[in-house]
Structure formats: structure tokens, C-alpha cells
Amino acid sequence: MSHFVTIDLSHPTGNFWIDNGLIVLIREFGEGKYEADDVLQCLLDKLVQKTGNKDNYYDEATGQLREYEKMNWVYPTNLFIKVAGNPGKKVKLNGKEYPTQPPKFELKIELRKKLDVCDLCGDKAPLIDAKMWMFPLIVDPNKFGNFYSGAKRGLRLCARCALAGLAGYLGWLWKAQGRDVFHFFVFHSDLKEMERLHREVLQPLRVEGGKGGNAPVAFFGPYIHETTLGLLLALFAHIRQSDQLSEEGRRYLAALFGVDTDSTLPSPFTLYAVTGVPGQAFDMKALREFTKFQALYHLYDRWVNIMSQKPRVDNPHQQIVRILQQFEAHQGAKRETVWRDKIAWAVLEFNDPFPFIEQFLFEVRAKEQNPRPLVWGTLDVLDLYLQEVLGMDEQFPTNPGRLWT
Numbered sequence: 001m002s003h004f005v006t007i008d009l010s011h012p013t014g015n016f017w018i019d020n021g022l023i024v025l026i027r028e029f030g031e032g033k034y035e036a037d038d039v040l041q042c043l044l045d046k047l048v049q050k051t052g053n054k055d056n057y058y059d060e061a062t063g064q065l066r067e068y069e070k071m072n073w074v075y076p077t078n079l080f081i082k083v084a085g086n087p088g089k090k091v092k093l094n095g096k097e098y099p100t101q102p103p104k105f106e107l108k109i110e111l112r113k114k115l116d117v118c119d120l121c122g123d124k125a126p127l128i129d130a131k132m133w134m135f136p137l138i139v140d141p142n143k144f145g146n147f148y149s150g151a152k153r154g155l156r157l158c159a160r161c162a163l164a165g166l167a168g169y170l171g172w173l174w175k176a177q178g179r180d181v182f183h184f185f186v187f188h189s190d191l192k193e194m195e196r197l198h199r200e201v202l203q204p205l206r207v208e209g210g211k212g213g214n215a216p217v218a219f220f221g222p223y224i225h226e227t228t229l230g231l232l233l234a235l236f237a238h239i240r241q242s243d244q245l246s247e248e249g250r251r252y253l254a255a256l257f258g259v260d261t262d263s264t265l266p267s268p269f270t271l272y273a274v275t276g277v278p279g280q281a282f283d284m285k286a287l288r289e290f291t292k293f294q295a296l297y298h299l300y301d302r303w304v305n306i307m308s309q310k311p312r313v314d315n316p317h318q319q320i321v322r323i324l325q326q327f328e329a330h331q332g333a334k335r336e337t338v339w340r341d342k343i344a345w346a347v348l349e350f351n352d353p354f355p356f357i358e359q360f361l362f363e364v365r366a367k368e369q370n371p372r373p374l375v376w377g378t379l380d381v382l383d384l385y386l387q388e389v390l391g392m393d394e395q396f397p398t399n400p401g402r403l404w405t
């Protein structure tokens with residue numbers, strides 16, 4: 001039975017994942033009314049790809065084995081979408097089991113007949129029980145019982161939200177460390193601004209083709225705050241100058257972060273950062289919202305200006321990155337970055353990072369045989385933070401000895 005969905009920029013759901021998916025649909029199809037199954041098929045064609053491997057199936061018409069190219073959900077959606085390909089009937093031949101068709105990867109929008117209120121957009125429409133292929137955060141009703149009311153009985157979505165949810169996997173920024181840690185990032189605000197952000201900024205800056213992720217980051221680690229700060233620093237670098245963004249895109253990014261006060265300011269943005277471990281179900285460890293971009297960019301801008309005045313610094317942005325990146329320890333083959341994450345949390349929240357810096361110095365540097373000094377320029381960066389953020393006028397007060405120099 002055909003069912004039509006309306007895709008437009010004037011009906012946001014307020015849910016960051018679904019709205020992110022609506023942007024993908026708008027960018028793919030344009031605003032309009034579409035047959036739900038056609039939209040679904042188009043998304044499937046993008047999300048299922050050849051793996052490069054081959055296998056055999058038993059062709060019942062000819063009674064012969066035939067080779068086919070194996071397909072699967074494109075990485076990293078295969079960590080979230082667990083629907084297997086349908087192999088048709090299976091037959092046994094010489095002791096081995098074969099499918100009777102190349103496994104077909106299908107998803108179905110099976111709507112209930114009765115109209116009810118969609119849990120995410122509030123429309124009265126035929127609904128479908130939400131699965132992880134529509135919404136990665138569906139899996140743990142206990143965790144989300146408060147976050148999404150009604151989640152205890154499972155979310156129910158209208159066709160439009162279900163399709164937008166699937167499309168969300170094509171519009172997120174993500175960063176993965178194998179199967180151990182998975183971060184994803186979604187910006188959220190009104191749909192028109194978000195469409196422009198995707199078109200002019202995120203699309204050109206997206207890193208393609210790697211298994212490590214598509215989010216541009218100055219540095220990253222297993223924790224959420226350090227990786228979020230790494231993402232923001234990478235975006236900030238393009239405000240001052242960019243070889244990847246158009247002039248319009250660069251100015252838009254500046255306006256977005258509240259730098260370019262001449263232009264009409266877009267409404268305040270929120271960045272949602274989610275960290276978890278992918279598996280049969282996505283095990284979410286953290287979900288954070290960040291909003292203080294304007295003040296953060298101002299701080300970054302002041303830091304870059306300080307570094308620009310130092311003759312020995314070639315690339316002020318890169319020096320800031322080195323300074324913020326340094327709070328990590330190499331323990332054998334393993335890299336521990338817990339101090340950097342705490343410091344990043346403090347910076348993102350305009351809190352006091354100094355206890356964590358001292359912790360790093362005592363727990364890491366002081367234990368090294370020949371403690372390395374802090375990266376050149378660290379004290380300048382910290383002094384400015386003391387004055388601008390913590391409102392302290394004096395020079396950096398504590399002196400844990402030679403480690404600071």
C-alpha cells in the first residue's frame with residue numbers, strides 16, 4: 001500500500017537525530033511529497049554496498065552454483081543496523097548450505113493501520129515500532145525513559161520520522177576507534193540553518209573514505225570532551241582562513257560561532273556529542289550538549305593572536321593544538337588521555353582546568369625518567385585562561401617545580 005511522506009524545512013521535530021536525517025532527505029530529494037517506499041529504496045542503495053568479496057548461491061532455475069558479489073551495510077552503519085540479508089530458501093549441496101539468491105538487504109516500513117501520535121514529531125499518522133536502524137539511541141529504554149517519554153513501551157514513529165531516522169546515518173559526523181569506542185556528532189537548530197551548515201560547511205570539511213571517521217578533528221581519543229574539543233578546534237581553524245570552504249561558507253561559519261557580527265546571526269546552535277560502544281545494541285556512555293561556541297571561539301582567537309606575536313611559532317593554530325593535545329601518556333602500546341579529557345571538559349564548560357593539569361604533571365610527567373617540559377607556549381595559553389575565563393589577574397600562581405618551565 002502506498003504511503004506518502006512530506007519532506008520540508010518547516011516541520012522540525014526537535015529531536016537532533018531525526019532533524020539531522022530530515023536535512024539529508026531535503027538535500028537528497030528537495031522539499032516535496034514522496035512515496036515512502038521510494039525514499040526507503042534510495043536510502044538503502046546508499047547504505048548497502050559491495051564488500052569486495054564473492055560467494056556462491058544455488059540458482060534453482062539452472063541447477064548450478066553461481067557467483068555473486070557480497071553486499072553489506074556500509075561501515076559504520078553495519079555497527080548499528082543489524083538486519084541481515086535475506087538469502088531466500090537454503091539448499092544443501094555436497095554437505096554445504098547455499099542461499100538460493102544473493103542475500104537481499106531489505107528494510108520495511110510496516111505501518112500499523114490505526115492512526116496514533118508519533119513519539120517524535122507529534123503528527124497523528126500510521127506508526128511503526130522504532131528500531132535501531134531508525135534511531136541509534138533506541139536500544140536502552142531504561143536509560144532513555146526520562147529522555148524520551150514513552151520509551152519504556154518502545155518508541156513509535158510515523159513514516160517520515162522513520163525515514164529521516166534512517167537518513168540520519170548519512171548525515172552524522174563520526175569518529176571511531178575500532179570496535180571499542182564510537183563518537184558521533186550532530187548539530188541542531190532550526191532546519192533552514194542546519195541545511196545551510198551541512199551544505200556550506202560540513203559537507204566540504206567531511207573526511208571521506210576512512211574507517212576512522214568522517215569528522216574533521218585536530219585530535220581525538222576515547223573520551224567525549226577531548227574529541228569534541230578536537231572537532232571544534234578543527235572547525236575554528238577554518239574561520240580565520242580556509243582552503244576548503246568557499247568564502248560564503250567561511251563567513252557563515254564565522255557567523256555561526258558569533259565572530260562576524262555584521263551578518264545576521266543564525267539562531268544559537270547546539271552540538272550533540274554521543275559516545276558509546278557499538279555492539280548488538282549501541283551501549284551509550286555519554287551524551288553531551290555544547291552551546292558556548294561564541295565564547296570558546298573568542299578564547300581560541302585570543303590564543304591564536306598571542307601565538308602569532310611569537311617569532312618562533314610558524315603556525316599559531318597548530319601550536320594551540322599541540323598545547324591542548326599534550327596531556328596524554330604513552331603506557332606501552334596504549335595511549336591514556338584521561339587528563340586531556342578532563343582539561344577539555346573544563347575548557348568547554350569554562351571551568352577550572354588547573355587541578356587536572358597538576359594531576360597530569362604529578363601522575364605522568366613527574367614519573368618520567370627525564371620529565372619533558374610542557375609544550376612551548378603553554379604558560380601563555382594558561383595565563384590568558386586565568387585572566388579571561390577565571391577572572392584572575394595575577395600570573396599563574398602555583399609552582400610545581402621544573403615541570404612548568
Ligand SMILES: [Zn+2]
Nearest residue numbers: 118121158161
Ligand atoms: Zn513523526
